[in-house]
Amino acid sequence: MPTILGQNQYGKAENRVVKITRDGDTHHIKDLNVSVALSGDLDDVHLTGSNANCLPTDTTKNTCFAFAKEHGIESAEAYGIALARHFVDSQPSIHRARIRIEEYSWERIAGSDAGSNFIGADEVKHSFVRKGQETRLAQITYSAEGAEGAKFEVLSGLKDLTVMNTTNSEFWGFIKDKYTTLQEDYDRILATSLSTWWRHSWTGETEEGGARPPQWNKSYEQAKKHILQAFVETYSLSLQQTLFQMGSRVINNRSEIDEIRFSAPNKHHFRQDLSAFGLENEAKDGAVYWAADRPYGLIEATILRDGAEQRIPVDMTNL
Numbered sequence: 026m027p028t029i030l031g032q033n034q035y036g037k038a039e040n041r042v043v044k045i046t047r048d049g050d051t052h053h054i055k056d057l058n059v060s061v062a063l064s065g066d067l068d069d070v071h072l073t074g075s076n077a078n079c080l081p082t083d084t085t086k087n088t089c090f091a092f093a094k095e096h097g098i099e100s101a102e103a104y105g106i107a108l109a110r111h112f113v114d115s116q117p118s119i120h121r122a123r124i125r126i127e128e129y130s131w132e133r134i135a136g137s138d139a140g141s142n143f144i145g146a147d148e149v150k151h152s153f154v155r156k157g158q159e160t161r162l163a164q165i166t167y168s169a170e171g172a173e174g175a176k177f178e179v180l181s182g183l184k185d186l187t188v189m190n191t192t193n194s195e196f197w198g199f200i201k202d203k204y205t206t207l208q209e210d211y212d213r214i215l216a217t218s219l220s221t222w223w224r225h226s227w228t229g230e231t232e233e234g235g236a237r238p239p240q241w242n243k244s245y246e247q248a249k250k251h252i253l254q255a256f257v258e259t260y261s262l263s264l265q266q267t268l269f270q271m272g273s274r275v276i277n278n279r280s281e282i283d284e285i286r287f288s289a290p291n292k293h294h295f296r297q298d299l300s301a302f303g304l305e306n307e308a309k310d311g312a313v314y315w316a317a318d319r320p321y322g323l324i325e326a327t328i329l330r331d332g333a334e335q336r337i338p339v340d341m342t343n344l
């Protein structure tokens with residue numbers, strides 16, 4: 026049977042790039058997990074075995090480390106943009122580069138973390154503890170293909186941002202059929218572990234009068250702040266409604282962001298039935314819950330600026 030080659034891409038995945046910047050004896054850490062995926066004029070590599078157009082994955086790995094040293098890592102996005110541009114612009118056979126980055130955060134160990142005899146926060150210049158909160162994400166795609174010429178697409182995001190509201194959440198008025206057992210709930214826990222990607226409207230160059238790129242680090246912090254603030258402020262009638270409020274708040278407050286997609290497992294907390302022991306277990310009195318880990322409702326939604334195109338793939342969160 027004749028076969029044809031379909032979509033293909035290649036590159037070194039999960040390069041663990043750790044860059045220490047020394048500012049006197051005060052140190053700074055950038056800790057990234059960088060995956061490179063290249064595509065282009067690579068049919069021969071698959072069909073004939075000629076590697077003439079193949080930049081080795083080993084070289085893509087080396088480039089990740091060399092760029093961290095040569096250019097530093099001001100933000101995951103800026104670093105990814107430089108890498109993506111390099112692969113496409115330096116290699117005629119490579120037409121598209123996609124760089125995916127996870128960033129792990131570290132914070133300085135403070136006196137209170139290490140006990141009362143500790144030397145004090147001011148002196149902690151090179152000792153860090155890994156931050157337990159979310160993992161920051163970035164994906165940069167640079168493509169030489171297409172009528173409009175080379176373009177960047179920058180997605181930023183986060184995963185594992187676990188949040189809980191212990192009240193101000195209800196779920197009722199839903200469809201009831203013969204299989205429905207769920208009781209209406211007027212005071213429940215709402216908890217989720219957010220995965221989200223957002224797309225920046227910036228697509229171009231900095232030079233020659235092109236639009237300036239956003240300040241990536243500030244943009245990230247602000248987007249996260251608005252997500253969390255919406256979680257705090259929304260009186261929720263469903264996780265779906267909360268996600269829409271979070272997304273709208275980001276889009277309305279950040280002009281550089283046109284689209285945001287959420288994937289949010291509903292981390293169910295069911296009030297335990299303690300009636301067999303003669304115990305009431307009402308939310309209003311402070312209840313005991315059973316935190317079920319599976320199955321879980323999985324609520325996903327994209328929120329867009331009016332008129333913007335939906336471009337974040339729906340399965341984007343399952344990296």
Ligand SMILES: O=c1[nH]c(=O)c2[nH]c(=O)[nH]c2[nH]1
Pocket residue numbers: 196207262263264265291322
């Ligand atoms: O916020 C919710 N959305 C649902 O669609 C749903 N379905 C369900 O059983 N519980 C919930 N909670």
